[in-house]
Ligand SMILES: [Ca+2]
């Protein structure tokens with residue numbers, strides 16, 4: 001899946017989570033040990049969601 005968007009800091013809490021459209025790939029980077037990256041998306045009842053993390057070497 002092609003990368004379609006990048007994280008936007010500050011996204012370190014549920015309140016500041018980045019919105020992600022289903023079916024897209026997003027790139028984020030953990031800048032240090034205190035960086036947390038939150039994302040949010042909307043699903044409907046009965047939907048299933050797969051999250052596939054990829055770590056760049
Ligand atoms: Ca980050």
Ligand SMILES: [Ca+2]
Nearest residue numbers: 011012036037
């Ligand atoms: Ca972050």
